[in-house]
Amino acid sequence: xxxxxxxxxxxxxxxxxxxxxxxxxxxxxxxxxxxxxxxxxxxxxxxxxxxxxxxxxxxxxxxxxxxxxxxxxxxxxxxxxxxxxxxxxxxxxxxxxxxxxxxxxxxxxxxxxxxxxxxxxxxxxxxxxxxxxxxxxxxxxxxxxxxxxxxxxxxxxxxxxxxxxxxxxxxxxxxxxxxxxxxxxxxxxxxxxxxxxxxxxxxxxxxxxxxxxxxxxxxxxxxxxxxxxxxxxxxxxxxxxxxxxxxxxxxxxxxxxxxxxxxxxxxxxx
Amino acid sequence: xxxxxxxxxxxxxxxxxxxxxxxxxxxxxxxxxxxxxxxxxxxxxxxxxxxxxxxx
Numbered sequence: 001x002x003x004x005x006x007x008x009x010x011x012x013x014x015x016x017x018x019x020x021x022x023x024x025x026x027x028x029x030x031x032x033x034x035x036x037x038x039x040x041x042x043x044x045x046x047x048x049x050x051x052x053x054x055x056x057x058x059x060x061x062x063x064x065x066x067x068x069x070x071x072x073x074x075x076x077x078x079x080x081x082x083x084x085x086x087x088x089x090x091x092x093x094x095x096x097x098x099x100x101x102x103x104x105x106x107x108x109x110x111x112x113x114x115x116x117x118x119x120x121x122x123x124x125x126x127x128x129x130x131x132x133x134x135x136x137x138x139x140x141x142x143x144x145x146x147x148x149x150x151x152x153x154x155x156x157x158x159x160x161x162x163x164x165x166x167x168x169x170x171x172x173x174x175x176x177x178x179x180x181x182x183x184x185x186x187x188x189x190x191x192x193x194x195x196x197x198x199x200x201x202x203x204x205x206x207x208x209x210x211x212x213x214x215x216x217x218x219x220x221x222x223x224x225x226x227x228x229x230x231x232x233x234x235x236x237x238x239x240x241x242x243x244x245x246x247x248x249x250x251x252x253x254x255x256x257x258x259x260x261x262x263x264x265x266x267x268x269x270x
Numbered sequence: 271x272x273x274x275x276x277x278x279x280x281x282x283x284x285x286x287x288x289x290x291x292x293x294x295x296x297x298x299x300x301x302x303x304x305x306x307x308x309x310x311x312x313x314x315x316x317x318x319x320x321x322x323x324x325x326x
Contacts (some may be wrong), residue, residue, distance in 0.1 A: 009326075041326035058324075065271035066324035081326070118318055127285075130317065131306050136325035161326060172325030241315060 001032045001153070001260070002188040006179035008039035009263060011249040012085055015092075021194070022089075022096035022179035024253045025156065029098055033151045035182055036093070036158045037101070037174035040065065040085040048076045058121045061128055062178045063224045066136070069172040078162050078170045080200050082106070085158040101150060104160040106170060108146045111178060113137030113163035113171045114172070121125035136164050137171030139178060142185035176232035184239025191236045192258050194249030200226060210266040212237045233266050243267050276314055277301050293317050320321065 004023065011017050015016035028034055045055045045067070055069040055252060069077060082104035105111025115134035123129045142242060150157045159182065161175040176193055183191040200207045202221050210218070215233050226246075233244040247263025248254065273282050273294075280298030284305065288294070292305040294314070303314035 039326055044326065060324070066323065067326070069325055077326070116324070119324065120317070128302075129289070130291045130293060174325050 001190070002035070002186050003028065003032045003190045003192060003193065003255070004035045004037065004179050004183040004186065004188045005255055006037040006039070006175055007194040007198070008175065009042040009248050011117065011194060012038055012040050012089060013043055017250060018092045019088065019095070020252070021249060021254060022098065024255045025093060026096040026098045027253070028255050028259070029156050031134045032087070033185065034156050035147060035151070035157060035188075037091065037161065037175055037179040037182060038085060038089050038158065039159055039161065040081055043085055044077050044080045047080045048073065051076060060122060061122055062219070062227060064227050066225055067094055067172070069135040070216040074170050074172060077172050078104070081160040082162050086158060086169060090158050093158065098156050099154050100158050101155040102158045102226060103161070105163040105173065105178065108143055109164060110159065111139055111163035111173060112141040113139050113165055113173050115165040117168065135171050136166055137173050139163060139173055139181045142181050144185040147182065147186060172226055174232070175230050177235065180232035180236035181239070183236050183241045187240050189242045190259065191241050191244045192255055193232065193244065193246045194254055194258070195225070195229065195246065195251060196248065198248050199246050200230070203255045207264050210264060211270045212266070212268045215266050237266065237268050271312070273312065275299060275301065276303065276316075282314070286310065290304060
């Protein structure tokens with residue numbers, strides 16, 4: 001079975017949590033082929049500020065908040081994501097005995113993306129406005145042969161969400177969406193999206209199971225942090241992934257227990 | 271200010287202090303338009319559909 005596991009910056013930034021996660025991935029990768037995708041937006045923000053480049057955040061009409069990636073920010077983003085964070089994850093996995101190999105989406109042309117020329121935001125006056133897109137991208141292609149080759153060689157690829165644009169520019173892409181496209185391209189059985197909450201919460205209650213159509217209708221009913229995970233879920237299922245699990249990465253054996261049904265399990269049908 | 275919808279001729283209210291890039295919608299047909307200026311003149315063009323995938 002092929003399992004794609006994505007975890008965010010809140011888990012990456014905590015060494016104890018990361019090491020525990022790495023131990024669990026070591027166990028899972030004994031029987032399954034595993035691809036890891038990490039986030040780390042908060043770490044990028046922290047380092048950018050230390051470098052004297054405070055980050056600007058914008059909000060979409062649907063309440064999705066994101067960094068505004070200008071050229072300088074894109075350079076810092078690449079340094080931190082493909083450098084510091086990626087290597088820290090790799091080291092943690094190596095310590096746990098996993099044959100981890102770090103790559104960014106740029107290496108081998110792993111992630112190709114289309115640069116978003118325009119973004120629609122809610123501006124400071126509360127009005128909808130189109131602005132220059134900066135250096136974020138929408139993933140258009142995955143070099144799946146490269147990933148398959150690494151998996152066949154026994155590696156656990158650890159992917160940083162950085163992509164290459166049409167004009168060979170470096171683009172900031174969302175980690176959840178990157179994981180979804182990778183899972184889809186690999187025809188992975190399962191995509192596990194680990195976060196800092198127990199799963200999809202609607203009206204304060206954890207939803208344990210969801211269909212694709214319910215995931216679509218839930219887009220308007222979840223918090224801003226979960227929207228991107230639901231978009232990623234929808235894309236993964238549409239691309240042929242059998243099951244997406246959104247669960248907490250803070251629990252014991254987070255991947256193993258998710259694969260056993262903890263968190264929110266989303267499939268195409270009911 | 272009121273501007274005719276380029277699609278259905280409906281009446282779109284555009285704030286007087288609208289700036290380039292602002293998105294307004296037609297109350298009749300629901301289409302969204304982006305404000306732009308040709309010299310001093312305010313004009314509307316079809317707003318692009320932008321998907322929500324903005325990066326980390």
